[in-house]
Amino acid sequence: xxxxxDSRRSTAITRAGxxxxxxxxxxxxxxxxxCALGLLVLLTAFLAAAFPRAVDAYENKGLRHDLAVEDPRRxxxxxxxxxxxxxxxAKREAAVRGAAxxxxxxxxxxGLPEPVRADTSQSSYGIHTTEPIAAGEKWLxxxxxxxxxxxxxxxxxxxxxxxxxxxxxPTVHGEVTATATExxxxxxxxxxxxxxxxVGSTIAVPTRGERPLTVRITGIVAPKLPEAAYWSTERLLxxxxxxxxxxxxxxxxxxxxxxxxxxxxxxxxLATTGVPEPYWRxxxxxxxxxxxxxxxxxxxxxxxxxxxxxxxLRALAGPAATLTTGLDDVLTGYDAMRSAISPVVTVxxxxxxxxxxxxxxxxxxxxxxxxxxxLALLRSRGGSLRxxxxxxxxxxxxxxVPAAALGLLLAxxxxxxxxxxxxxxxxxxxxxLVCVALPLGTTLGHRIPQLHGARDDMMTARPSRRRxxxxxxxxVLAVGAVAALRRRGTASDGGPDFLVSAAPVxxxxxxxxxxxxxxxxxxxxxxxxxxxxxxxxxxxxxxRAGRASASxxxxxLAxxxxxxxxxxxxxVLAGVAGARDDAAVLxxxxxxxxxxxxxxxxxxxxxxxxxxxAGGVREVAPVQIEYSVPLPSGGLGSDxxxxxxxxxxxxxxxxxxxxxxxxxxxDRLKATGAAPGKGTLPSxxxxxxxxxxxxxxxxxxxxxxxxxxxxxxxKVRVVGTVTRTPAVDNTxxxxxxxxxxxxRQTTTLLVTGGSADAKALRAATHxxxxxxxxxxxxxxxxxxxxTPMQSGAERIYTAAIAAGAxxxxxxxxxxxxxxxxxxxxxxxxLRTMGLTPRQGRRLLGLEAMPQALLAAIGGLLVGWATIAxxxxxxxxxxxxxxxxxxxxxxxxxxxxxxxxxxxLPALGVVALxxxxxxVQAWWAGRRGSITELRAGDTR
Numbered sequence: 001x002x003x004x005x006d007s008r009r010s011t012a013i014t015r016a017g018x019x020x021x022x023x024x025x026x027x028x029x030x031x032x033x034x035c036a037l038g039l040l041v042l043l044t045a046f047l048a049a050a051f052p053r054a055v056d057a058y059e060n061k062g063l064r065h066d067l068a069v070e071d072p073r074r075x076x077x078x079x080x081x082x083x084x085x086x087x088x089x090a091k092r093e094a095a096v097r098g099a100a101x102x103x104x105x106x107x108x109x110x111g112l113p114e115p116v117r118a119d120t121s122q123s124s125y126g127i128h129t130t131e132p133i134a135a136g137e138k139w140l141x142x143x144x145x146x147x148x149x150x151x152x153x154x155x156x157x158x159x160x161x162x163x164x165x166x167x168x169x170p171t172v173h174g175e176v177t178a179t180a181t182e183x184x185x186x187x188x189x190x191x192x193x194x195x196x197x198x199v200g201s202t203i204a205v206p207t208r209g210e211r212p213l214t215v216r217i218t219g220i221v222a223p224k225l226p227e228a229a230y231w232s233t234e235r236l237l238x239x240x241x242x243x244x245x246x247x248x249x250x251x252x253x254x255x256x257x258x259x260x261x262x263x264x265x266x267x268x269x270l271a272t273t274g275v276p277e278p279y280w281r282x283x284x285x286x287x288x289x290x291x292x293x294x295x296x297x298x299x300x301x302x303x304x305x306x307x308x309x310x311x312x313l314r315a316l317a318g319p320a321a322t323l324t325t326g327l328d329d330v331l332t333g334y335d336a337m338r339s340a341i342s343p344v345v346t347v348x349x350x351x352x353x354x355x356x357x358x359x360x361x362x363x364x365x366x367x368x369x370x371x372x373x374x375l376a377l378l379r380s381r382g383g384s385l386r387x388x389x390x391x392x393x394x395x396x397x398x399x400x401v402p403a404a405a406l407g408l409l410l411a412x413x414x415x416x417x418x419x420x421x422x423x424x425x426x427x428x429x430x431x432x433l434v435c436v437a438l439p440l441g442t443t444l445g446h447r448i449p450q451l452h453g454a455r456d457d458m459m460t461a462r463p464s465r466r467r468x469x470x471x472x473x474x475x476v477l478a479v480g481a482v483a484a485l486r487r488r489g490t491a492s493d494g495g496p497d498f499l500v501s502a503a504p505v506x507x508x509x510x511x512x513x514x515x516x517x518x519x520x521x522x523x524x525x526x527x528x529x530x531x532x533x534x535x536x537x538x539x540x541x542x543x544r545a546g547r548a549s550a551s552x553x554x555x556x557l558a559x560x561x562x563x564x565x566x567x568x569x570x571x572v573l574a575g576v577a578g579a580r581d582d583a584a585v586l587x588x589x590x591x592x593x594x595x596x597x598x599x600x601x602x603x604x605x606x607x608x609x610x611x612x613x614a615g616g617v618r619e620v621a622p623v624q625i626e627y628s629v630p631l632p633s634g635g636l637g638s639d640x641x642x643x644x645x646x647x648x649x650x651x652x653x654x655x656x657x658x659x660x661x662x663x664x665x666x667d668r669l670k671a672t673g674a675a676p677g678k679g680t681l682p683s684x685x686x687x688x689x690x691x692x693x694x695x696x697x698x699x700x701x702x703x704x705x706x707x708x709x710x711x712x713x714x715k716v717r718v719v720g721t722v723t724r725t726p727a728v729d730n731t732x733x734x735x736x737x738x739x740x741x742x743x744r745q746t747t748t749l750l751v752t753g754g755s756a757d758a759k760a761l762r763a764a765t766h767x768x769x770x771x772x773x774x775x776x777x778x779x780x781x782x783x784x785x786x787t788p789m790q791s792g793a794e795r796i797y798t799a800a801i802a803a804g805a806x807x808x809x810x811x812x813x814x815x816x817x818x819x820x821x822x823x824x825x826x827x828x829x830l831r832t833m834g835l836t837p838r839q840g841r842r843l844l845g846l847e848a849m850p851q852a853l854l855a856a857i858g859g860l861l862v863g864w865a866t867i868a869x870x871x872x873x874x875x876x877x878x879x880x881x882x883x884x885x886x887x888x889x890x891x892x893x894x895x896x897x898x899x900x901x902x903x904l905p906a907l908g909v910v911a912l913x914x915x916x917x918x919v920q921a922w923w924a925g926r927r928g929s930i931t932e933l934r935a936g937d938t939r
Contacts, residue, residue, distance in 0.1 A: 045407030048426030053418030058792020074326030098263025128153035129274025146254035340878030351565030404431035478506035555815035563859030566804035570901020579880035579893030589726030610764035646738030662722030712742025852913035
């Protein structure tokens with residue numbers, strides 16, 4: 001080996017050995033800074049990794065929840081086929097027996113295309129009659145004199161889904177054929193009770209032959225899971241029903257119920273007149289479905305209904321088999337909610353991501369500022385930018401990469417049910433940002449020599465042309481994003497628009513740039529005023545605040561974006577809560593509502609008295625409601641009907657003002673002339689003033705119009721319009737003074753009183769009879785139970801508020817820490833000149849206040865302006881309401897500014913700035929001046 005090779009090898013070993021001591025030495029020299037950076041990276045990586053997993057988790061849970069709670073009549077896939085054609089009777093009978101149908105059932109389940117999966121425990125098959133058959137037994141109940149009608153089914157695995165309460169399970173004796181004369185059956189407890197069936201009862205079923213089929217009841221069963229798909233796909237199997245017979249007069253009702261036969265008794269149904277039909281019901285299994293499966297699932301369901309997959313099913317069940325399901329409608333509804341919620345959540349994610357990035361860059365700037373002299377010395381002694389940057393990258397990576405990995409692991413452990421790769425990308429992005437930005441930003445500052453002690457403050461800084469162009473570009477982007485969001489909302493046809501989602505961030509960015517430009521002006525004015533005072537502390541503090549480094553603009557940016565994001569998130573949650581309150585008010589019209597069936601039954605006087613005496617009741621508004629009152633056509637074409645609401649003007653006007661539903665002056669409903677006595681006809685010339693909905697007011701016009709109703713015949717004249725009214729939730733109504741009606745009665749009580757005794761109201765309603773019902777506003781409000789998607793989105797916004805506030809406070813802390821050594825040295829110098837500790841605290845506090853107040857007031861105003869600008873484009877109906885009373889009548893749920901979300905973070909910024917200044921003054925007072933005033937120290 002040549003001497004030159006040995007020299008190169010020695011140099012390489014020396015260089016390789018020098019890298020490790022450099023990194024180890026730096027970490028030992030400043031362990032606190034390394035730990036602080038690692039902790040910040042860990043927290044940010046945790047948030048970046050947890051967000052996509054949380055979104056995946058609530059979307060997956062939302063899909064499974066929607067399929068689980070959906071009515072099985074919509075979600076179940078039902079495959080049906082006509083009975084075998086007439087021909088060889090033995091083959092026809094064998095085709096409908098349990099063994100044949102079960103074989104087809106197993107092949108159908110095995111051949112389902114992914115991701116369609118069956119819940120085998122709730123899937124069933126059998127044969128049922130599609131046309132009810134009248135039962136002529138005299139002992140069967142006939143409420144209106146009409147014969148009950150019965151259907152017959154042979155559901156599979158009945159003993160596995162029901163509990164035998166009486167008798168024995170129905171069985172077959174021998175081989176049942178189409179000519180059988182007797183079979184056994186079971187009924188549920190509800191059917192037995194309604195139709196007075198018991199063990200041993202027999203039903204004669206007409207057939208196409210000479211002899212009827214006798215069905216003997218051998219067992220009474222109770223469903224184990226009555227709401228599951230096995231029993232609820234065809235609810236008649238478990239619960240009988242009263243059906244109205246079509247009639248022009250008063251409707252007449254008759255019973256319809258189902259009898260459950262054993263599977264091998266199916267051939268006997270072929271001879272009946274009930275048009276028997278084989279069926280295979282496939283209950284979907286949603287346990288392993290994810291949001292990514294929705295598109296494929298919808299495509300496969302469509303193929304099963306009318307596509308290649310249907311041809312495969314017909315090869316198993318028969319050439320005329322059809323599959324019907326409402327599962328595609330359920331998926332469409334889920335997609336609609338996800339499409340409405342996802343863009344709103346993206347707004348929060350973009351805001352917090354921007355704040356986190358700025359704070360990380362501020363942290364890198366702080367570390368770079370602390371090491372400026374060290375790196376300048378290395379640069380002056382021949383250190384290359386590449387070498388310095390590489391060593392800084394090594395230092396940063398040693399701390400950042402493990403912290404980001406730990407944050408990823410914590411996010412995976414804390415948030416389950418989501419994909420892994422988006423979380424990895426999020427944590428890796430945080431680590432890459434820190435590892436690249438910190439060394440790059442630090443080394444670029446040493447490209448050219450800099451004069452020591454050159455001023456770089458906001459008072460003397462002059463923005464360059466490049467900065468002006470960049471600011472104008474950002475302004476154009478912000479205006480475009482706000483305009484787009486106001487015009488078309490948060491979502492586009494192709495999914496979330498990130499430019500639109502970044503609108504709050506862009507607004508905060510523009511506000512920060514504007515405030516940074518305007519910041520010196522009030523300081524100059526204040527400095528001139530304070531300069532005339534005798535004390536030096538005020539002037540010195542303002543002078544120090546004016547000499548704050550121009551590099552403090554990122555802190556202002558971080559503060560404004562964080563405060564704007566927190567305000568936006570709080571306003572979203574406030575809007576959701578407000579929408580639910582409004583929907584609950586629409587459902588009840590007051591704090592409590594008592595009425596009969598259809599608001600058509602007169603309430604007894606005793607009930608009215610008991611309600612007035614109940615504890616906590618402030619006022620009771622008696623209301624008379626009559627639906628479907630015909631309105632005069634007025635030459636506008638087809639008949640239109642409205643709801644007549646008779647009220648006491650005084651109490652009802654107070655109720656309308658309290659609820660905000662169509663407030664009006666009570667005297668507006670006061671009629672002229674004497675009111676008619678009860679049961680007497682009013683004068684023909686008497687005209688009743690009414691409040692009407694806009695559509696009814698347009699129909700009636702401005703002149704008196706005749707109205708015919710059960711409450712009397714009278715003329716009305718519209719004296720005002722209201723879009724809503726507490727008594728009814730529809731949009732076509734007339735409100736009239738009840739004292740002016742001929743036939744007066746109270747059909748509804750609207751009770752106000754936030755602390756009304758619900759137990760007493762419920763007892764009074766119960767005493768009045770089973771036909772009266774109580775609705776409580778608090779219970780209706782609680783009925784808006786969050787779906788997993790809604791609650792997940794709300795949790796993300798709650799986290800966004802907390803993270804935004806936390807990053808804002810951290811930005812304040814970093815900004816103050818950046819200049820902490822300089823302030824400490826200043827205090828030491830001033831103490832040698834006679835500055836007292838009290839004056840020192842005042843000096844640091846007054847120096848920190850201008851920037852803190854600027855950020856707090858600016859953040860509050862920018863947050864309010866952002867909400868005002870974006871509110872027209874943000875609708876929270878889908879986020880607030882999934883189902884429940886009043887959800888259909890609530891047209892919109894606008895974004896609402898929340899005072900606490902605006903004020904609390906802003907006050908926290910000011911309080912933290914004051915606290916840090918006080919702590920620093922106290923700490924500097926404990927240390928001696930000698931330590932701070934070392935020879936050659938340039939601070």
